[in-house]
Amino acid sequence: METICWKVDEDEQLQNHPYIIEAAKYLSHGKTVAFPTETVYGLGADATDEQAVQAIFDAKGRPADNPLIVHVGSRDVVEQYVTHISAKAQQLIDAFWPGALTIIFPSKGGLASNVTAGLTTVGVRMPDHPVALALLQEAAIPIAAPSANSSGKPSPTSHEHVLQDLNSKIYGVVDGGQTGVGVESTVIDCTLDVPMILRPGGVTQREIEAVIGDVDLAPSLVKGDDAPRSPGMKYKHYAPDCPIWVVSGNSYHMREVIEQQQSEGKRVGLMISDERAEELDLATDLSLGSRDNLTEVTRRLYHTLRKVDTLQYDVVLAESFSKAEIGEALMNRLEKAATKII
Ligand code: TXA
Ligand code: MG
Numbered sequence: 001m002e003t004i005c006w007k008v009d010e011d012e013q014l015q016n017h018p019y020i021i022e023a024a025k026y027l028s029h030g031k032t033v034a035f036p037t038e039t040v041y042g043l044g045a046d047a048t049d050e051q052a053v054q055a056i057f058d059a060k061g062r063p064a065d066n067p068l069i070v071h072v073g074s075r076d077v078v079e080q081y082v083t084h085i086s087a088k089a090q091q092l093i094d095a096f097w098p099g100a101l102t103i104i105f106p107s108k109g110g111l112a113s114n115v116t117a118g119l120t121t122v123g124v125r126m127p128d129h130p131v132a133l134a135l136l137q138e139a140a141i142p143i144a145a146p147s148a149n150s151s152g153k154p155s156p157t158s159h160e161h162v163l164q165d166l167n168s169k170i171y172g173v174v175d176g177g178q179t180g181v182g183v184e185s186t187v188i189d190c191t192l193d194v195p196m197i198l199r200p201g202g203v204t205q206r207e208i209e210a211v212i213g214d215v216d217l218a219p220s221l222v223k224g225d226d227a228p229r230s231p232g233m234k235y236k237h238y239a240p241d242c243p244i245w246v247v248s249g250n251s252y253h254m255r256e257v258i259e260q261q262q263s264e265g266k267r268v269g270l271m272i273s274d275e276r277a278e279e280l281d282l283a284t285d286l287s288l289g290s291r292d293n294l295t296e297v298t299r300r301l302y303h304t305l306r307k308v309d310t311l312q313y314d315v316v317l318a319e320s321f322s323k324a325e326i327g328e329a330l331m332n333r334l335e336k337a338a339t340k341i342i
Helices: 018-028 050-060 075-080 087-096 130-139 159-166 205-212 251-263 274-280 294-308 327-337
Strands: 004-007 033-035 042-046 069-071 101-106 121-125 172-175 186-189 196-199 244-247 268-271 315-319
Touching (some): 018 042, 018 130, 033 159, 042 050, 042 069, 087 101, 087 205, 159 172, 244 251, 244 327, 251 315, 268 274, 268 294, 294 327
Parallel strands (some): 004 172, 033 172, 101 186, 244 315, 268 315
Antiparallel strands (some): 033 042, 186 196
16 A cells, blocks of 8 residues: 655645545544654554554554654643643643643543553643644544654654655655654653653753743753663664764864774764864765754754665764753754764
8 A cells, every 4th residue: 555645835725625634534534644743743543543543553663662642733622631730731731832842641541542551641742733733623533643753763854754664554644844843842741740851852941941940850861860871772762774973072073083983994974063064174965054053953853864874874973962952852862863972
C-alpha cells in the first residue's frame, strides 16, 4: 500500500478543505495519518481505538512501554480525559495552548490503554499549527501522535522525512511544508506539587517559570548530574548511523580534533555554524546557520542530522551551542544524537 500524500498550504482555507476532510475520515476509521505540527510531524491515530494505536507502534517500531501524547483541537476537551487540572496546569494551558507544551495529567481513562503504556497519567497537548488544528477539529476525536519517524531516527520536520521512514507503513501524510520549531514539545509533569520538566522543548523553562514560578528538572536533565556520557546506550535515541561528536570549546580545539582525525585517514564532516566555518576557514555541507539565531539552528537540526546519513563521513564533529533559552532543547537533542562529547 502506497502512503497517500495530501498537499495543503497553510494559507489556504483549511476548514472544510477536501483533503482535511478525507484525512480526518481515515483517522476516524482507525487508520494512521501523519500531519504537521509546529514542532515536528506527528503520526496520528484515534486515541480511543486500541488497534489504531497499535498500528502506530508497529509502523514506528516503537517500544510498547513508551507512552504517546494525546493531541486535542481545543483547550476545553482536556477535561474529558483527566481527573484533575491543577491551578498551575490551568495557568500553563491558558498561557501556552495552542503551543509546544505537553502537560502530564492524572488520567481519567476512556483512552486506549496502549496510549498511556499502562500509566495512570496522560500527556496532552494542543498543537499550534493550522493544519493540525483543522484536522483535529474535523476528526473531533483525541488523536494519539508520537513523532512520525521510525524509532531511533531523528523526528521529521518535513513530509519527505516522514516518507523516508514510513512510506507504505502508514495510510497517509498531510504535507503542510516544513515545521517551525524543529524539535519536539516541552513535556512537563503537572501531577506533582512542583511541576517537573521531563523533556526540554519548544517552550523554555524561563517562559514556564514566568507563568507558574519555579519548576523542577527531571534528574537526568540536571547539569552536573554525572550520568555516564559513554558511547552508545544513553544517547542512542536520535542517532544517525555515522558517529557524531559534540566538540565543546573554541575553534582552536575543534581544529585540533579535525586534524587529529584526518591524520588517522578519516573523512570528517562538520555540523557547525556559519561563524565557526568562518573561524576555521572551512566550507561545510552540514551548516546549521548563524549561531546568533539559535531558533534557526534548532529548526535545521533534524534535517541536518538526516543529511549526515546521506554523506560519506567517518565522523561528524558538531559545534556545542549555548544552553540558554531554546539552546537547552537544541543541546539536549544534539547530545542525544552524539556518541561522544569532548
Ligand atoms: O512535539 C511533540 O511533542 C511531538 C508532536 C508530534 O506533537 N510529539 C512527540 O511525541 O514528540 P513522542 O512520542 O515522540 O514523545 C512523547 C514524549 C516521550 O518522551 C514520552 O515518554 C513522553 O512524551 N510521555 C508521554 N506520555 C507521558 C506520560 N504519561 N508520562 C510521562 N511521559 C510521557
Ligand atoms: Mg519521538
